[in-house]
Amino acid sequence: EPEVTQTPSHQVTQMGQEVILRCVPISNHLYFYWYRQILGQKVEFLVSFYNNEISEKSEIFDDQFSVERPDGSNFTLKIRSTKLEDSAMYFCASSDGRGDIQYFGAGTRLSVL
Amino acid sequence: QKEVEQNSGPLSVPEGAIASLNCTYSDRGSQSFFWYRQYSGKSPELIMSIYSNGDKEDGRFTAQLNKASQYVSLLIRDSQPSDSATYLCAVNRASNTGKLIFGQGTTLQVKP
Numbered sequence: 001e002p003e004v005t006q007t008p009s010h011q012v013t014q015m016g017q018e019v020i021l022r023c024v025p026i027s028n029h030l031y032f033y034w035y036r037q038i039l040g041q042k043v044e045f046l047v048s049f050y051n052n053e054i055s056e057k058s059e060i061f062d063d064q065f066s067v068e069r070p071d072g073s074n075f076t077l078k079i080r081s082t083k084l085e086d087s088a089m090y091f092c093a094s095s096d097g098r099g100d101i102q103y104f105g106a107g108t109r110l111s112v113l
Numbered sequence: 114q115k116e117v118e119q120n121s122g123p124l125s126v127p128e129g130a131i132a133s134l135n136c137t138y139s140d141r142g143s144q145s146f147f148w149y150r151q152y153s154g155k156s157p158e159l160i161m162s163i164y165s166n167g168d169k170e171d172g173r174f175t176a177q178l179n180k181a182s183q184y185v186s187l188l189i190r191d192s193q194p195s196d197s198a199t200y201l202c203a204v205n206r207a208s209n210t211g212k213l214i215f216g217q218g219t220t221l222q223v224k225p
Contacts, residue, residue, distance in 0.1 A: 031211050033211065033212075033213075035213075035215075041217075042201075042215050042216065042217045042218065043157065043201065043203075043213075043215040044215070045212050045213060045214065045215075048210045048211050048212055050210075050211075055210040055211075056210035056212050089156075091156055091157070093213075095211060097211075098205075098210060098211035099144055099145045099164075099205050099211065100145075100211075101147065101159055101162050102147075102159075102211070102213060103159065104149075104156040104157045104158070105156060106155070106156050107155075107156045
């Protein structure tokens, strides 16, 4: 069964460092998303990506965040200068259509020290 | 007013009982509705999707949607201890981006 793959599963970094979270969406999907979930809180939308550009981003997704689809399979989230409050689970998701079911990867736990 | 609202629980039911989970949403233009299950430390896993008013059944799960009341629910029949998890209601707004708005989630405990 096709699945969304995320690496690494756990990333530990020092405050101020850059991190790149990687995702391989389901191969025939066209819409890609990043969400985050701070421990004990709800899942929050960060950004949606379609046709090689951002289609929507949340207030959380400030200038420190960027996304890229560097090739036909990977979808990455970069945080340029991490803050303590960036510590969270980051989930990548993909869907076939914009209103369709989104399938989530297993997540990357980011710990900023 | 929260965009998607759920009772955080915990909702405790005995094994074999029906569990009823509820969700309300604020955006009348919302078009797609999803229930995800999330085990502690894991990612959301789709249980049901529903797009039109009425009931949709899949095995032990039934989703119910009432757009006039801005209400969506999930019934779990013959609840099993393995159903113990947090159930997330997610709503896709009337936009062209696919953005999902999640509720806080309801924690379900099924006791043997």
